[in-house]
Amino acid sequence: MLTTKRSLxxxxxxxxxxxxxxxxxxAGPSQAAGIGKDGTIAAVKGKxxxxxxxxxxYDSSSCYGCHGDKHEEWSxxxxxxxxxxxxxxxxxxxxxxxxxxxxxxxxxxxxxxDVEVEHLMGCAKCHLPQLADATDAVxxxxxxTVFDWMDAYQNxxxxxFEKHQETLLELNINCLVCHNRMxxxxxxxxxxxxxxxxxxxxxxxxxxDHFTExxxxxxxDASILCGQCHGLGPNLELDNPTQCATAYGSYLWSYIANxxxxxxxxxxxxxxxxxxxxxxxxxxxxxxxxxxxxVKVRPMVWRDARTVHPKVMIDVALTxxxxxxxxxx
Amino acid sequence: xxxxxxxxxxxxxxxxxxEKSGMVADTALHPLxxxxxxxxxxxxxxxxxxxxxxxxxxxxxxxxxxxxxxxxFLWKEYTEIVxxxx
Numbered sequence: 405m406l407t408t409k410r411s412l413x414x415x416x417x418x419x420x421x422x423x424x425x426x427x428x429x430x431a432g433p434s435q436a437a438g439i440g441k442d443g444t445i446a447a448v449k450g451k452x453x454x455x456x457x458x459x460x461x462y463d464s465s466s467c468y469g470c471h472g473d474k475h476e477e478w479s480x481x482x483x484x485x486x487x488x489x490x491x492x493x494x495x496x497x498x499x500x501x502x503x504x505x506x507x508x509x510x511x512x513x514x515x516x517x518d519v520e521v522e523h524l525m526g527c528a529k530c531h532l533p534q535l536a537d538a539t540d541a542v543x544x545x546x547x548x549t550v551f552d553w554m555d556a557y558q559n560x561x562x563x564x565f566e567k568h569q570e571t572l573l574e575l576n577i578n579c580l581v582c583h584n585r586m587x588x589x590x591x592x593x594x595x596x597x598x599x600x601x602x603x604x605x606x607x608x609x610x611x612x613d614h615f616t617e618x619x620x621x622x623x624x625d626a627s628i629l630c631g632q633c634h635g636l637g638p639n640l641e642l643d644n645p646t647q648c649a650t651a652y653g654s655y656l657w658s659y660i661a662n663x664x665x666x667x668x669x670x671x672x673x674x675x676x677x678x679x680x681x682x683x684x685x686x687x688x689x690x691x692x693x694x695x696x697x698x699v700k701v702r703p704m705v706w707r708d709a710r711t712v713h714p715k716v717m718i719d720v721a722l723t724x725x726x727x728x729x730x731x732x733x
Numbered sequence: 734x735x736x737x738x739x740x741x742x743x744x745x746x747x748x749x750x751x752e753k754s755g756m757v758a759d760t761a762l763h764p765l766x767x768x769x770x771x772x773x774x775x776x777x778x779x780x781x782x783x784x785x786x787x788x789x790x791x792x793x794x795x796x797x798x799x800x801x802x803x804x805x806f807l808w809k810e811y812t813e814i815v816x817x818x819x
Contacts, residue, residue: 496749496750499749499751500749500750500751503749503751503752504749504751504752505751526750526751527750527751637754637755637756638741638753638754638755644751645741645754646750646751646753646754647737647747647750647753647754647755648750648753650735650756654761654763654764655764658763658764659764659765662763662764662765662766663765664764664765685795685806685808686806691808695762695793695808695809697793697809697811699791699811699813701789701813701815703787703815703816703817704817705817705818705819706775708778711778712778712780712819713775713776713777713778714775714776714778714785714787714817714819715773715774715775715776715817716773716774716776716787716789716815716817717771717772717773718771718772718773718774718789718791719769719770719771720769720770720771720772720791720793721767721768721769722762722767722768722769722770722793723765723766723767723768724762724763724764724765724766724768725764725765726764727764728764729735729759729761729762729763729764730761730762730795731734731735731761731795731797732735732761
């Protein structure tokens with residue numbers, strides 16, 4: 405009997421040790437991922453399961469009451485229509501789907517029902533980074549919306565077209581994307597962006613029902629804030645790398661390397677006077693600012709044996725004042 | 734402009750962002766650098782005139798999709814009336 409009791413006691417201890425080991429194994433990865441990660445918008449609200457939920461998750465409409473001027477500026481920028489663009493951007497989602505995922509042997513996508521968030525992140529990394537906070541059902545819904553929007557246009561069904569257009573326009577790079585989700589790049593150093601906080605240049609109370617805290621983003625005036633999307637080149641972290649913008653790579657290895665010392669924000673927001681209406685070459689202000697050009701014309705008389713030709717020689721000098729190659733994205 | 738490489742191999746240009754990785758070439762204007770272009774235009778000879786007047790226009794176009802049919806952007810324009818005495 406004693407032997408049996410001792411065995412049971414040892415067995416109990418062993419079970420306890422195993423249980424604790426399992427507990428540590430379970431707890432380990434989430435702790436290793438970073439302290440405060442459970443306080444992010446996505447963690448607190450849970451992954452969005454519909455496009456409407458994703459739009460609501462990053463709804464910035466409560467900002468407009470006090471920051472109406474910034475909202476007005478932003479609404480003129482492409483950031484306010486980062487998925488839709490002029491319509492061409494949204495159409496390119498479809499092209500990427502048909503000419504890309506569906507055409508590639510190993511993507512696992514044969515029809516729109518097969519698409520997952522991971523497939524769309526090649527585009528969404530920059531056009532809709534918050535898609536990473538949604539389930540695969542949202543990826544399928546986004547693809548279906550783009551397809552239905554284009555089909556409606558082709559079928560001259562303007563009511564359906566406008567309904568989907570409105571949804572696509574609500575998917576954008578808004579206040580919360582830059583002033584919360586993307587406001588901290590070095591999360592183990594500076595902490596994870598928290599669900600109740602907006603990040604900018606100040607600390608303290610923020611008069612909002614939900615976003616009650618203001619904190620300093622250490623990168624709000626740094627080029628890396630923009631560089632997160634206006635990228636380095638191939639997005640090698642993806643299973644099938646994509647490449648859109650290379651502006652931040654050009655900024656680092658060409659502009660800075662040649663002695664440049666301004667930030668993206670200095671040129672595009674401050675010196676331009678455009679503020680949150682962040683623009684590129686389609687803005688006359690930015691186009692004029694970006695390139696100095698000098699044209700020198702020299703007329704002469706060209707002699708081709710006995711034949712005299714009027715001739716003009718033209719020298720053009722183009723100096724790129726921008727912090728990145730032109731063109732770039 | 735940056736000429737993106739299709740799937741980061743060979744010398745074929747990629748067009749859609751989903752197939753672009755790397756670059757085949759880059760003829761962009763690079764930051765803080767001055768690029769120079771030189772053009773020479775020879776006009777037809779005409780023995781009967783002593784002076785030719787040329788309405789010269791120099792334009793800098795950005796062609797986002799590589800041709801004038803798809804969303805071209807006129808970045809700069811210079812005009813000058815040039816007189817050539819023969």
